[in-house]
Amino acid sequence: MADIIDILLSASFWAAAVRIASPLIFATLGELICERAGILNLGIEGIMVLGAFTGWLAVYYGADLWTGVAVAMGAGMLFGLLHATLTVPFGLSQHVVGLGITLLATSVAYFAYRLALPQVTSPPRITPFQPYEIPLLSDIPILGPALFAQTPLTYLAFVLAFAVWFTLYRTPLGLALRAVGENPGAVEAQGLSVTALRMGAVMVGSGFMAVGGAFLTMSAFSSFFFEMVNGRGWICIALVVFGAWKPGKAVLGALLFAGFDALQIRLQQTPLGAEIPYQIFLMIPYILSILALIFMSRRAEVPAALMVPYNRGER
Amino acid sequence: MRLEPVANPGLARSLGYPAVALGLTVVVASLLALAAKADPFATLGLILKGAAGSKFALLETLNRATPLIFTGLAVAVAFRAKLWNIGAEAQFYAGALVAVLLGTGALGFLPGFLLIPAMAGAAMLAGALMLLGPVMLKVRLGVDEVVTTLLLNFIMLLFISMLLEGPLKDPMGMGWPKSEPLDRAARLGRIVDGLRLHWGFGLALISAAVVWIIQARTTLGYEIRAVGQNPQAARFAGIPVNLVLVKTALLSGGLAALAGWSEVAGLKGNLTLDISPGFGYTGIIVAMLALLHPGGVVISAIFVAGIFVGADSMSRAAGVPTYIADILLATALLFMVLAILLTRFRVVRG
Numbered sequence: 001m002a003d004i005i006d007i008l009l010s011a012s013f014w015a016a017a018v019r020i021a022s023p024l025i026f027a028t029l030g031e032l033i034c035e036r037a038g039i040l041n042l043g044i045e046g047i048m049v050l051g052a053f054t055g056w057l058a059v060y061y062g063a064d065l066w067t068g069v070a071v072a073m074g075a076g077m078l079f080g081l082l083h084a085t086l087t088v089p090f091g092l093s094q095h096v097v098g099l100g101i102t103l104l105a106t107s108v109a110y111f112a113y114r115l116a117l118p119q120v121t122s123p124p125r126i127t128p129f130q131p132y133e134i135p136l137l138s139d140i141p142i143l144g145p146a147l148f149a150q151t152p153l154t155y156l157a158f159v160l161a162f163a164v165w166f167t168l169y170r171t172p173l174g175l176a177l178r179a180v181g182e183n184p185g186a187v188e189a190q191g192l193s194v195t196a197l198r199m200g201a202v203m204v205g206s207g208f209m210a211v212g213g214a215f216l217t218m219s220a221f222s223s224f225f226f227e228m229v230n231g232r233g234w235i236c237i238a239l240v241v242f243g244a245w246k247p248g249k250a251v252l253g254a255l256l257f258a259g260f261d262a263l264q265i266r267l268q269q270t271p272l273g274a275e276i277p278y279q280i281f282l283m284i285p286y287i288l289s290i291l292a293l294i295f296m297s298r299r300a301e302v303p304a305a306l307m308v309p310y311n312r313g314e315r
Numbered sequence: 316m317r318l319e320p321v322a323n324p325g326l327a328r329s330l331g332y333p334a335v336a337l338g339l340t341v342v343v344a345s346l347l348a349l350a351a352k353a354d355p356f357a358t359l360g361l362i363l364k365g366a367a368g369s370k371f372a373l374l375e376t377l378n379r380a381t382p383l384i385f386t387g388l389a390v391a392v393a394f395r396a397k398l399w400n401i402g403a404e405a406q407f408y409a410g411a412l413v414a415v416l417l418g419t420g421a422l423g424f425l426p427g428f429l430l431i432p433a434m435a436g437a438a439m440l441a442g443a444l445m446l447l448g449p450v451m452l453k454v455r456l457g458v459d460e461v462v463t464t465l466l467l468n469f470i471m472l473l474f475i476s477m478l479l480e481g482p483l484k485d486p487m488g489m490g491w492p493k494s495e496p497l498d499r500a501a502r503l504g505r506i507v508d509g510l511r512l513h514w515g516f517g518l519a520l521i522s523a524a525v526v527w528i529i530q531a532r533t534t535l536g537y538e539i540r541a542v543g544q545n546p547q548a549a550r551f552a553g554i555p556v557n558l559v560l561v562k563t564a565l566l567s568g569g570l571a572a573l574a575g576w577s578e579v580a581g582l583k584g585n586l587t588l589d590i591s592p593g594f595g596y597t598g599i600i601v602a603m604l605a606l607l608h609p610g611g612v613v614i615s616a617i618f619v620a621g622i623f624v625g626a627d628s629m630s631r632a633a634g635v636p637t638y639i640a641d642i643l644l645a646t647a648l649l650f651m652v653l654a655i656l657l658t659r660f661r662v663v664r665g
Contacts, residue, residue, distance in 0.1 A: 042461070082649075086649065086652070086653060089316055090318070090653060090656055091318065092652050092653065092656060093652070095399050095461065096603055096648070096652055097649065097652065099401070099596075099599055100600075100645050100648045100649045100652075101645075101649075103596070103600070103641060103644065103645040103648075104642065104645035104646065104649065106641070107638045107641030107642045107645060108642055110636070110638040110641070111347065111636050111638035111639060111641075111642055114636035114638060115350060115351055115636060118634075195316075230469075231465070231466065231469045234462055234465045234466055235466070237461075237462050238462050238466070241459070241462075277477045277480070277481060279473040279474065279476050279477035279480075280473075280477065282473050283469075283470050283473045283474070286466040286467075286469045286470045287470065289462070289466055290462075290463055290466055290467075293452075293458050293459065293462060293463065294452060294456060294458055297452075297456040297457050297458045298456065298457075311317055311318050312317045
């Protein structure tokens with residue numbers, strides 16, 4: 001118990017929680033946009049792998065870090081376009097297409113990695129984003145190092161969360177986007193294109209997922225290795241449900257989740273943790289995600305037209 | 316654009332689009348070979364040769380197809396009822412785990428002809444229970460089974476890893492995290508002496524036939540189809556939808572677990588953490604390419620296994636990364652679902 005209190009009082013714990021939350025925030029926001037427009041995007045896991053790889057590769061080949069982020073975003077949007085083409089105008093099963101996109105994006109990344117670096121045993125490194133201490137604010141005890149001594153990509157994650165909230169709830173575009181996930185027929189009656197709105201949402205959302213993946217190779221770590229996304233995409237889908245499809249709650253969910261993750265990493269190093277197999281600790285994030293889904297199951301306000309394809313002229 | 320149903324698709328339409336889908340997959344394969352600076356025709360030839368060019372290659376493909384038939388059937392059964400079981404990987408490991416728990420002496424008192432059916436039954440039970448949790452959460456609380464079954468895959472793999480580094484670790488394993496080998500009596504024999512193909516393959520074919528009978532000739536099969544097509548209508552017609560989903564889950568989880576059991580008891584002889592290179596996930600592709608038909612699952616499992624085995628051997632010879640197999644399967648899947656749609660609908664402007 002004393003160990004847990006010690007951990008909770010350390011600034012490094014809170015800094016780690018925010019750091020672990022950052023890629024989840026990007027990807028969860030991406031998924032949230034897709035689902036708000038009525039499309040379940042199960043391509044998330046593979047698109048994160050692709051983002052992690054393409055962003056890293058661009059920097060490895062000499063691009064600067066922000067160009068790398070843009071490359072990852074572009075790659076994500078390209079696969080988002082593929083997903084959207086198959087699921088929106090053609091209305092194919094979002095489950096099948098999503099899983100297919102995950103397999104495709106993952107294997108394309110692995111294939112390209114093997115082509116680009118045929119004979120490496122230890123993955124090469126890049127110089128990742130460095131922490132930027134915001135003057136004055138970073139001097140606040142505990143809170144300062146946790147929130148204001150992070151890398152620029154982490155700051156971007158929080159800015160993006162605000163931007164997504166603002167767009168969804170304070171702009172006509174956001175209203176149309178939310179409506180298209182609830183009642184696409186009504187949106188069409190307003191003279192707006194359901195197809196364009198949904199495809200745009202899936203593309204932009206997929207771009208955010210890829211940036212979430214890129215965070216792993218360009219901010220959290222400095223190299224790309226296989227299995228590095230390791231189910232984070234699926235966890236983000238659970239976080240969207242946990243956040244009741246609202247950006248603010250989704251960010252809180254990601255932070256809460258990351259807090260538990262940071263805690264379990266530290267608990268492994270305590271005397272108690274040494275007696276428990278490490279696999280138990282590694283299971284915690286996945287178990288928490290399932291618990292979050294069960295906990296929210298009664299209250300979730302699922303977008304009414306989620307997973308319902310829209311074909312004009314059918315009504 | 317919008318989609319308009321085609322009343323009478325005709326043979327040209329029904330076969331034309333799937334043929335184009337296959338053709339495009341071959342084009343993608345050629346482009347990937349070019350990207351790897353290899354000759355496309357030679358690469359494709361090497362994949363074919365590695366998959367079916369010799370008796371040894373062909374048997375290797377059938378061995379690889381065995382777990383895929385089981386997981387493909389598991390997925391096909393579940394997807395028919397629109398039960399999205401993405402957890403065949405976890406159920407696979409549940410079956411493999413039971414094989415090791417029961418096959419290393421625990422049931423040593425049983426005569427051989429009882430031991431193997433007892434192990435298979437217990438494995439099916441374990442896999443069924445593995446999927447029962449998510450399906451109960453779905454029918455009772457409305458928790459989406461896609462995410463829960465996916466996350467259980469990760470939990471199960473960590474659980475197996477824990478066991479293999481702890482209580483199940485083989486003391487003679489030179490420190491490697493692997494289980495003790497199964498007793499001889501608990502292993503599946505070969506179908507033909509001297510040929511490297513075990514009875515798991517035979518059982519997979521029998522399972523496909525059983526699933527076909529269930530789907531085509533029983534009330535449960537009819538109910539599963541009805542639930543998958545329209546749960547509200549099925550409920551209105553008096554079908555106990557939740558019960559049907561639970562039965563489907565038990566069948567699906569049991570089939571996936573047989574894959575794990577047959578890999579341990581028929582091929583590998585012990586349990587390691589890497590015994591499945593994603594057989595559970597690949598089962599989804601197998602089932603989709605087969606249009607969820609049990610007979611089709613056998614064919615598509617052999618096709619998919621052939622691509623993997625062929626790509627492995629091609630990669631050693633031509634240097635194109637083995638991941639080409641995964642890309643080809645993903646593109647084949649996406650092209651094929653689109654092609655199937657286009658056989659039934661035509662795209663209309665406006």
